[in-house]
Amino acid sequence: MENKAIVCKDLTKQFGDFKAVDKISFEVSEGEIFGFLGANGAGKTTAMRILCGLSFPTSGEATVAGFDVYKQQEKIKKNIGYMSQKFSLYDNLTILENIEFYGGVYGVSRPEIKERSQDLVKTLGLEKEAKKLVGGLPLGWKQKLAFSVAVFHRPKIVFLDEPTGGVDPITRRQFWDMIYEASANGITVFVTTHYMDEAEYCNRISIMVDGRVEAIDSPAGLKNRFNTTSMDEVFYELARNAKRAAD
Amino acid sequence: MKRLLAFIRKEFYHVFRDKRTLLILFGLPVAQILLFGFALSSEVKNIGIAIQDNSHDIHSEKITRKIQSSDYFHVENPILDYKDVENRFKDGSIKCAVIFPLNFGSEMQRPGGAKIQVIADASDPNTATIVTNYLVAIVGDYQRELNPTAKLNYQIVPELRHLYNEQQNGSLNFIPGVIALIFMIVSTALTSVSVVREKELGTMEILLVSPFKPIMVLIAKAIPYLVLSLINFMLILFLSVYILHVEIKGSFLLLLAESILFIITCLSLGLLISNVTDSQQTAMLISMMGMMIPTLLLTGFMFPLESMPWIFQVVSHILPSRYYYTIVKAVMLKGLGFKFVWKETLILAGMAVFLLTIALKKFKIRLS
Amino acid sequence: MPSVTLNNITKKYGDFVAVDNVSFEVQKGELFGLIGPDGAGKTSIFRVLTTLLIAEEGTAIVEGHDVVKDFQEIRNKVGYMPGKFSLYQDLTVKENLNFFATIFGTTIEENYDLIKDIYDQIKPFNNRRAGKLSGGMKQKLALCCALIHKPEVLFLDEPTTGVDVVSRSEFWEMLDKLKKQQITIVVSTPYMDEAKLCDRIALIQNGKIMKVDQPQEIINSFPKPLFAAKAKNIYKLLKDLRTDTEIESCDAFGEFIHLTLKSETGNEETIKAIAEKYNPENFQVKKIQPTIEDSFIRLMREQNNSEEFKGASNGK
Numbered sequence: 022m023e024n025k026a027i028v029c030k031d032l033t034k035q036f037g038d039f040k041a042v043d044k045i046s047f048e049v050s051e052g053e054i055f056g057f058l059g060a061n062g063a064g065k066t067t068a069m070r071i072l073c074g075l076s077f078p079t080s081g082e083a084t085v086a087g088f089d090v091y092k093q094q095e096k097i098k099k100n101i102g103y104m105s106q107k108f109s110l111y112d113n114l115t116i117l118e119n120i121e122f123y124g125g126v127y128g129v130s131r132p133e134i135k136e137r138s139q140d141l142v143k144t145l146g147l148e149k150e151a152k153k154l155v156g157g158l159p160l161g162w163k164q165k166l167a168f169s170v171a172v173f174h175r176p177k178i179v180f181l182d183e184p185t186g187g188v189d190p191i192t193r194r195q196f197w198d199m200i201y202e203a204s205a206n207g208i209t210v211f212v213t214t215h216y217m218d219e220a221e222y223c224n225r226i227s228i229m230v231d232g233r234v235e236a237i238d239s240p241a242g243l244k245n246r247f248n249t250t251s252m253d254e255v256f257y258e259l260a261r262n263a264k265r266a267a268d
Numbered sequence: 269m270k271r272l273l274a275f276i277r278k279e280f281y282h283v284f285r286d287k288r289t290l291l292i293l294f295g296l297p298v299a300q301i302l303l304f305g306f307a308l309s310s311e312v313k314n315i316g317i318a319i320q321d322n323s324h325d326i327h328s329e330k331i332t333r334k335i336q337s338s339d340y341f342h343v344e345n346p347i348l349d350y351k352d353v354e355n356r357f358k359d360g361s362i363k364c365a366v367i368f369p370l371n372f373g374s375e376m377q378r379p380g381g382a383k384i385q386v387i388a389d390a391s392d393p394n395t396a397t398i399v400t401n402y403l404v405a406i407v408g409d410y411q412r413e414l415n416p417t418a419k420l421n422y423q424i425v426p427e428l429r430h431l432y433n434e435q436q437n438g439s440l441n442f443i444p445g446v447i448a449l450i451f452m453i454v455s456t457a458l459t460s461v462s463v464v465r466e467k468e469l470g471t472m473e474i475l476l477v478s479p480f481k482p483i484m485v486l487i488a489k490a491i492p493y494l495v496l497s498l499i500n501f502m503l504i505l506f507l508s509v510y511i512l513h514v515e516i517k518g519s520f521l522l523l524l525a526e527s528i529l530f531i532i533t534c535l536s537l538g539l540l541i542s543n544v545t546d547s548q549q550t551a552m553l554i555s556m557m558g559m560m561i562p563t564l565l566l567t568g569f570m571f572p573l574e575s576m577p578w579i580f581q582v583v584s585h586i587l588p589s590r591y592y593y594t595i596v597k598a599v600m601l602k603g604l605g606f607k608f609v610w611k612e613t614l615i616l617a618g619m620a621v622f623l624l625t626i627a628l629k630k631f632k633i634r635l636s
Numbered sequence: 637m638p639s640v641t642l643n644n645i646t647k648k649y650g651d652f653v654a655v656d657n658v659s660f661e662v663q664k665g666e667l668f669g670l671i672g673p674d675g676a677g678k679t680s681i682f683r684v685l686t687t688l689l690i691a692e693e694g695t696a697i698v699e700g701h702d703v704v705k706d707f708q709e710i711r712n713k714v715g716y717m718p719g720k721f722s723l724y725q726d727l728t729v730k731e732n733l734n735f736f737a738t739i740f741g742t743t744i745e746e747n748y749d750l751i752k753d754i755y756d757q758i759k760p761f762n763n764r765r766a767g768k769l770s771g772g773m774k775q776k777l778a779l780c781c782a783l784i785h786k787p788e789v790l791f792l793d794e795p796t797t798g799v800d801v802v803s804r805s806e807f808w809e810m811l812d813k814l815k816k817q818q819i820t821i822v823v824s825t826p827y828m829d830e831a832k833l834c835d836r837i838a839l840i841q842n843g844k845i846m847k848v849d850q851p852q853e854i855i856n857s858f859p860k861p862l863f864a865a866k867a868k869n870i871y872k873l874l875k876d877l878r879t880d881t882e883i884e885s886c887d888a889f890g891e892f893i894h895l896t897l898k899s900e901t902g903n904e905e906t907i908k909a910i911a912e913k914y915n916p917e918n919f920q921v922k923k924i925q926p927t928i929e930d931s932f933i934r935l936m937r938e939q940n941n942s943e944e945f946k947g948a949s950n951g952k
Contacts, residue, residue: 060800061771159842160675187674187797187826189841190933194888201871215801221890222870240891252890253801260802274738278727285726470722474781477686479712480739635688 026051026178026209027072029083034067034076041067043232044081049225051177054200054210056220059229060260065213066182068229072211073180074098086177099127102171102208105182109167112156116147119155120170127174141169161192168196172203179203181212185219197222217252226252228259235259271480275488279462283492289458297450297500301507304442315340315399316362318347325373331384331410335366340402357389364388364399443508444596445569448589450500451527451534452563457555459493459538464551467542473635482633490535497531498524517603523596526609529616530592534559536623537588543630563589591616637700639664639789639820640685645694647680654680655691656843662822662836667815669834670824671928677843678824679719682793685822686716699788715787719794721778725767729758729777732766733784740785750817751780754810772803779810789820796825808833828929839932846935851928858926858934860884860900863907864892867916876914883910887933894930 027049034042042064049055059065070076072085074097083089088096110119117138124134142151145165155163164184172179181200185193197219204210212223220226220240227237236243236259240252247255283289319335321328336343344362347353356362367385369375375382386403390396463486466472475485501524508514516523541554564570566584573581573590584590591612598604606613640662647655655677662668670678683689684696687707696703698710723732733755737744748755758776761769766777775795782790792811796804808830811821815835823834831837831851838848847854867873874893877886884898897906907921 060802061798062800160673189673189676189936190828190929191936192673197888218890222888256801257805260800271738271741274735278724278731278735281727281731282724469724470718470720471724473686473688473718474716474722474736475739476688477711477714477716478739479708479741634690635683 024051025049025084026053027055027083027085027211029072030081032068032071032081032083033079034064034071035079040232042071042078045229045232045234046081047227047234047237049178049209049211051209052204052207053225054204054212054223056223056226057211057213057229058220058226058256059213063229064232065229069180069182069211069213072097073101073103100177102174102176102179103182104167104171104179104184106164106184106186107182110155110163110170113154115154116142116151116158116166119166120173123170124173127176129174137173141173145169161188161195164188165192165196165199168199172208176208178209178211181210183213183215185214185216193219217256220252220256228256230259230262272484272488275480275484276491279489279492282462283496292458293454293496293500294503296453297446297504298507300446300449301443301504301512304446313340314342315364315395316344316356316360317341317364317366317399318344318353318356318362320347320365320367322370323368323372325371327373327376327382327410328368331368331407334406334410335403338402338406340399353387357391362389363392363395364403366403442569443504443512443514444593444600445564445567447501447504447527447596448530448563448567448569448593449560450504451497451531451592452555452559452589454497454500455493455531455534456538456541456559457552458496459490459535460541460551460555461548462489462493463539463542464545464548467546468548476633482631483628486539486628486631490539493535493538494528494531497534498527501527516600518599519605522606523599526592526595526599526613526616529613529620530588532620533588533592533616533623536620536627539627540623540630543627543632562587566590567593569593588616588619591619638662639666639699640668640822641697642681642685643695645681645684645691645696647677647684647689647691654843655684657694658840658843658845659694660838660845660848662820664820665815665818666835667811667821667833668823669831669837670822670840671826671828671831671837671932672824672840673826675842676840678840679793680843681840682716682718682791682822682824686714686791687711713788715782715785715790717778717782717790717792717795719797721774721795723766723774723778723781726765728763728765729769730762732777733780736781737784742785744784747784747786750786750814751783753813754783755780770803771799772806775799775803775807776810779807783814783819786817787819789822790814792821792823794824794826796827796830804830828927828932831928837928839928839935841932841936841939844939846939847931854928854931855926858931860896861902862924862926862930863895863897863904863921864889864924865895865907865911865919865921866892867911867920868918869916873911873914873916873919876916877911880910880913882906885934885937887930889929894924 025048027047029048030046031044032042032046033040033044045068057065057069067076071078071090072083074085074090074094078090085097086100088100090097111122114122120138120141121134124138129137142148145162147162147166150158155166158166168181168184171181185196188196193216200210200212200222214220223240225237225239226243227234229235236246236255238246243255244250244252247258249255249258283293317335319332321332335341344356347356347365347367353362353365365387367387369383369385372382372384384407386400388396388400466475476482505516509516537559538555541551541558545551545554562583566573566576566580566587567590568584573584576584595609595612595616598609638661642661643659645655645658646653658677658681670681672678680689684691684703685698687703687710690704699713701709703710724735727735733744754776758769758773758780761773766774769777779792779795782792796807799807804827811823812833814821825831834851836848836850837854839846839854849857865873865877870888870891870893874886874888877883877893877895882898884896886893886895895907904921904923908919911919911921
């Protein structure tokens with residue numbers, strides 16, 4: 022269990038009769054880029070919330086960064102980063118203020134914040150915009166910045182919830198460069214996406230259908246198994262028979 | 269016409285399928301009436317009082333008996349010392365202590381007069397004032413009994429309510445206020461939220477890009493809340509008459525007509541508010557803060573207008589609710605007819621027409 | 637006469653230019669795609685065409701009517717499906733449809749044949765509240781509501797965003813069938829792969845139209861040969877090739893890297909030779925047909941370079 026970033030066994034989340042997440046089991050190694058795919062309503066978001074320490078499972082076990090999802094939710098939160106398409110940064114704070122805020126929330130010391138934020142801004146090429154409000158940035162920049170902020174405190178794992186939705190194709194690829202970079206630095210990346218080509222960038226992928234993990238393997242492995250040449254087709258095969266999507 | 273009806277029917281679906289709206293619509297008036305009627309009487313009764321008579325002469329004992337026989341007071345055990353007063357204030361068993369000094373009776377004949385010490389718990393200043401006024405009145409009464417022709421050398425300032433309220437019925441006064449409040453909430457807040465909800469959902473865009481004229485959208489939104497406000501109105505009157513035993517002294521039809529006028533003002537305000545914001549929360553906030561609070565504070569409902577700084581009195585003149593409140597009090601509680609309220613009615617009618625016109629004209633037929 | 641025309645339309649929000657001198661035409665009965673990411677200006681263009689916004693500069697004509705002067709005429713004739721499938725969440729499927737039918741002065745029965753194929757799929761849920769439908773179902777219902785009055789032009793703003801992959805492809809099949817009814821359809825989408833399902837497309841980024849043409853023509857006009865390469869360690873290959881002076885562009889595309897050479901001539905062998913310098917494992921390369929996304933990326937770079945935009949990269 023030592024070098025597994027995430028472990029879950031028979032993890033279940035039930036709302037009344039409805040099993041949003043139905044006995045899912047998988048492991049993610051440290052430094053892996055793990056793609057967590059599934060149609061809307063398949064249970065991805067619910068599962069992610071449990072792994073982020075935001076919600077209690079109904080049954081089953083899971084540890085994230087070595088911490089138990091039942092008893093050590095606060096420790097989990099301290100050791101992960103999170104970014105989603107819907108919300109990442111405060112529009113009416115400047116870039117530097119956002120970094121300062123999130124850095125502070127995660128307990129990064131002030132001198133470190135100062136030093137690293139200068140680096141961050143330089144790496145992204147945003148020196149001139151550093152004191153401008155985030156709301157004025159184009160979407161692509163915001164998303165890249167949001168990712169940098171999510172890993173600013175050097176978490177062990179970063180959870181990305183459809184981070185590239187609606188973003189232009191160039192920025193999308195720059196974003197994935199940043200993900201590769203983070204992974205090379207030992208950060209485990211747990212990412213969901215609707216873009217099937219992005220699924221290819223992952224080391225391994227799991228696909229959720231109707232609350233269960235129906236497939237988990239490397240992209241090549243999955244294509245082999247379903248005898249297709251693209252992840253698109255793999256996904257289509259699995260999602261087509263889903264009951265929840267049709268309902 | 270058929271389209272207008274379809275729209276209105278949809279609005280009613282929305283209202284009856286949203287539990288929160290239903291709660292506000294029907295729960296609120298009932299709650300308010302019952303609350304005001306039974307619990308929040310601004311009269312005070314059964315105030316705990318302790319009396320320390322160090323003199324025990326005929327005068328102090330007579331005054332003590334007067335206090336004891338008054339409904340307002342409930343006499344507790346005599347106090348031991350000042351520390352005792354403090355303790356009993358703290359635990360709330362008494363709100364007031366009366367202390368007669370040693371030679372009270374004989375002091376009365378002297379030029380300076382006799383003194384009675386009254387200590388009141390002013391942590392609730394309203395009650396403290398009322399309590400001390402009662403005592404002063406009781407003492408003044410006694411003085412008159414002793415010396416019917418003498419002039420009193422101090423004033424008694426009773427609260428407006430008590431003077432007006434011979435019948436011991438605290439309920440009456442607030443009903444007009446509650447009615448005005450309910451109309452504000454239902455007609456203004458709910459209407460504005462209803463329009464803004466369409467904007468938030470995005471359905472407003474579809475409605476605009478359709479043959480359905482934009483003005484009809486507004487009318488279709490306003491009519492259900494007009495109907496619902498009137499139903500509420502009936503509900504309040506029903507409760508007042510049968511549960512609180514208040515009678516409607518004046519003409520019911522006049523009341524209804526004036527109410528419709530006021531509702532139209534409120535609806536127009538609601539429509540205007542919906543123009544300035546795209547968020548339901550903001551619409552609700554503006555309606556509540558911008559409309560309800562002035563209605564509560566500046567119409568004379570809770571606090572008498574005459575005792576307010578002149579600036580507030582001026583502001584109160586532009587509040588439609590102020591005129592409505594006056595009209596309802598006059599018609600419902602005092603039984604007056606139209607010729608006593610024609611001025612207020614005219615102003616209210618003027619406001620209604622003015623606001624409605626602006627609301628319709630200002631409605632945005634495009635996104636900004 | 638074209639069904640929809642835009643002439644030098646510019647739309648600003650304060651200082652921000654959302655739509656920058658945009659012009660294009662859509663012919664009657666065409667399925668026209670407006671392809672671009674969020675913030676490119678698609679929704680603003682739609683709102684100008686549906687008369688909900690007035691552009692600062694330029695003119696637009698829909699079915700012969702000016703969007704500013706004759707807006708009510710246009711509002712009577714078009715169907716509009718704004719983003720987020722604006723439906724009444726607490727009304728049922730049937731109630732939603734009935735309502736919109738009445739508002740448009742028609743009934744469900746009158747144009748039933750138009751919506752039948754789509755409506756049949758959601759009919760089993762007739763009495764379910766719209767809020768409780770899945771994304772795909774909402775999408776179908778919203779489409780029915782937009783079609784119910786047999787519009788001459790249908791404007792669909794990002795109808796496939798946020799919807800599962802199966803429903804997305806079903807949706808495009810439905811659109812294809814609608815074309816036969818001679819309805820002009822203008823669709824916007826951020827998904828490049830959907831572009832090839834349209835008759836003609838406009839690629840839009842940063843408020844500017846980069847290209848308008850048939851998908852196949854756009855692909856054909858890709859100026860250089862395009863190659864796809866792969867190796868065991870894709871990321872390393874990517875980084876290495878980016879540093880190479882002979883490589884013009886180099887972008888990740890799933891399990892492959894798409895690249896172009898600076899020189900006009902060059903084939904698989906050339907690339908193999910270049911790649912060998914970095915010792916990749918299991919290296920493969922082949923020439924491929926460009927996709928719309930390849931074209932979009934290339935055009936974006938040209939746009940960025942001409943603006944000297946700081947964030948430009950050649951994949952390098």
